[in-house]
Amino acid sequence: MEEQRGPGPSHWWRYGPPWWNGSAGDPESRPARLPWRSTVLITVFVLAGSHFAAHGQPHRVPLDTTARVLLLAASLLLLWRHRHPAAVAFGTAAVTLVYVSAGYPYGPVFLTVAVSCFSAVVAGHRRAAWASLGLLWAGHALVALWLYRRLPPTGDKGAGIGQEIVVATWVLAIVALAELARVRREQWARERADRAQAAKRRADEERLRIARELHDVLAHSISVINVQASMGLALLDTDPEQARTALTTIRAASKEALGEVRQVLDTLRAPGAAPRAPAPGLGRLPELVEQAAAAGLTVDVQGEPPHLAPGADLAAFRIVQEALTNVVRHSGSRHARVRFEYDGDELRLRIDDDGPATGAEAGGSGNGLAGMRERAAGLGGTIEAGPRPDGGFRVLAVLPLHTREDQ
Structure with missing residues (x-):
């Protein structure tokens, strides 16, 4: 039987540093x-x-x-x-x-x-x-x-008493200087803690943003791929040409998803560097409509998409993308409507489908609506989502036309 030995240097992370290695411990x-x-x-x-x-x-x-x-x-x-x-x-x-x-x-x-x-x-x-x-x-x-x-x-x-008063004055001067140094040191400690907390908060916000971007990109693309793969399998023997079309759509969707994922992850490899491609916005709405059509969903766009600040433009695009993805996943309807309305300084973005809900799952995480609400709340807007009285489903986003980025 092999002799059991104590933890070596590679196990110090588990048991703590050895007593003789003082520099490895907590300062x-x-x-x-x-x-x-x-x-x-x-x-x-x-x-x-x-x-x-x-x-x-x-x-x-x-x-x-x-x-x-x-x-x-x-x-x-x-x-x-x-x-x-x-x-x-x-x-x-x-x-x-x-x-x-x-x-x-x-x-x-x-x-x-x-x-x-x-x-x-x-x-x-x-x-x-x-x-x-x-x-x-x-x-x-x-x-x-x-x-x-x-x-x-x-x-x-x-x-004399005067001499002792001079000595007492020197004593008070020493105490005053020491107190001043203590207050300044505590102030520096608070400033360092505030900077560390702010850096941690920015890192958390960036991680949340990246996670939200990845969720939106992958959820939409994988839903399209899921639908097209099911169609291709069903038509592989009876209609090979249609199955080929489905496979072509899968290739295009996966290529676009990989490109967007690479764009998001580029910010991790080179912090502060400019992205290689512009962030998606409502200008890519026709591409989104084409992808939905490839998944068998007809999308009618009503109204003119506005020109928004980059952050609001990205949020509006992702809200439409997530809403259409949910229609592909969970609705029996093959028709959806995207409507842009303006109410003063607000944009009312409405996405409707005729239902009914299928209850089918396509591997989603269930965080789509929460992500949309976070995006809208980050801009000072709101999201309302729920079933319609006629059996369909509606997503209504109210976003400000002018955000802090415009100031």
């Missing part, structure tokens, strides 16, 4: 990468800047090993500011407060607090950022106003 579920480069730059700036700042503050405690360890700790905490923003905000504030309370020179150590709180606000941890900044300011005010006598450096003088 949202993976922890954020450590920001090494920016943290190294900040660390170098804080250490070098504090060294130079110490020369201008001889009254403060000189930098020693403990001071450099505190500066290094405050900077290296920023490595985890994306993974644990709240904890890093409190950590940098605490380390900075210890550094200042020890009497070491003021300098760029406060940059670590600003960066950590900025990251926390942008990540959505607003309360943690505000609380850490508030604690740092309160601790600094406590040291500068009351505890400076008990803490190094010796002989240090207390700060």
Whole structure:
């Protein structure tokens, strides 16, 4: 018996990526990468800047090993500011407060607090950022106003209220900039989501349009082929010439269907490219009448087909095509009427047959009427379809003569 083995690389799509292949997983579920480069730059700036700042503050405690360890700790905490923003905000504030309370020179150590709180606000941890900044300011005010006598450096003088107000202003400025960045980031996220949703909606609409086009083309052509094939089989022995005519009609109908299907699918192969042939419209109504005649259906056209915008022209043609296809499929009548009427700015397109319904199926999907209603609704029109009192069937389409394409 062959030994059963675990799923190999070809089965990762079923079981999920292996734990060691972090790049293959969902980006949202993976922890954020450590920001090494920016943290190294900040660390170098804080250490070098504090060294130079110490020369201008001889009254403060000189930098020693403990001071450099505190500066290094405050900077290296920023490595985890994306993974644990709240904890890093409190950590940098605490380390900075210890550094200042020890009497070491003021300098760029406060940059670590600003960066950590900025990251926390942008990540959505607003309360943690505000609380850490508030604690740092309160601790600094406590040291500068009351505890400076008990803490190094010796002989240090207390700060005034004005100085603490300036510090508070800087704290508020940091919070304001962080909030502005957060709002802008959320706005960008909403815009990206809206663009993605709009692209998905356009793709869905395009798929629906292609499906509707394919349904209309194939339903009509296959119905003609079905009728002619039945006729050819029935006359193959008794009237070979008529059977030949039926086969010729089948060839012409299938060739036209293949051409229209190719035209529709060309939009999938080359998005945005111009179609190789113009979209069908009411100008091809005589061809449609000839195809119906080849299927044994006589069509009378009453009224003059109007000149419509391309979208409305295509919709009107497909409605007539689908209505005649339904007559061929489901009606015992071999006569249909297509009538064009005008009522103000509306076109009333009416297709009648005398019935009765045969109940026969020709492989249709049953979506023909729904497709016609969707086409009409897309133009701001309506479709009414149902049996007539005298036993026939009527399709009445009311379409606007002027659509948004004319504007």
